[in-house]
Amino acid sequence: MKIKTHKIVFLMLLLCLYSCGFEKLGQWDISELYAQKIEGTSKILYKYDAWGGRDSNANGFVILDSTEIFKIDLKNELPFYKLSDIPSKNKIEGITHECYNSCGDDYYKSTPNYKPMKLDKFKSNNINIENIVYQYRGYSEKDGGLERYIFEKFIETKDSLFFYNLNDVESMDGIHLDKLKVKKGEVYLQQNENKEIEKIIVEQISLNPITKEFIDGRTCFLTPKNKTFANEFSQRGIFRKIKGAK
Incomplete structure (x- = not known):
């Protein structure tokens, strides 16, 4: 029993x-x-x-x-x-x-x-x-698709990132952009063990500052043409990937 x-x-x-x-x-x-x-x-x-x-x-x-x-x-x-x-x-x-x-x-x-x-x-x-x-x-309906670019250089301000000389690697037409401005806030840095940037992911939402009406949303994958290091970016509005998390 x-x-x-x-x-x-x-x-x-x-x-x-x-x-x-x-x-x-x-x-x-x-x-x-x-x-x-x-x-x-x-x-x-x-x-x-x-x-x-x-x-x-x-x-x-x-x-x-x-x-x-x-x-x-x-x-x-x-x-x-x-x-x-x-x-x-x-x-x-x-x-x-x-x-x-x-x-x-x-x-x-x-x-x-x-x-x-x-x-x-x-x-x-x-x-x-x-x-x-x-x-x-x-x-x-306002949340857009994925954009992929390779960029030559960037400049950071308090609230934004500016990327220059970009080639679109997503579309068949291979669009070229002289400049792309993105708002900081949800920017993700992916880096290797040497702190070199492998990819930057930007999730950007645009709202009317007064009414908060949804204007658009976009996701951008940005890859540097040249060596770019994580310490070239500030901490304000930018996420860094943590390796080996469990």
């Missing part, structure tokens, strides 16, 4: 482990991790992508103090899909979307709306957070 009881307890424990998912036990495999220092604070904004038990995926942004070791913390994950401005000690602003009768079969029956549907405000690590929520169709 005692053996049967132990078997039942063991089976129930196994069932609990599988039904809860191993990720709840901290078993996460972090595939990508970036960090950006929030100017004027001791806080770090992390962007991560991780996989847990039963192919569960967690990805997003989280704020931690620089003295803390990074770990997956779903309850404190920020709700953004993308940042809409440079994070600061006063405010971090981002955007997301919800259906609003425009998902699935209702997508083409709906009228696209590019204005905010609601604004969520709260605090995380004593920093004001603003999450602007858009209609799914309005968001998807």
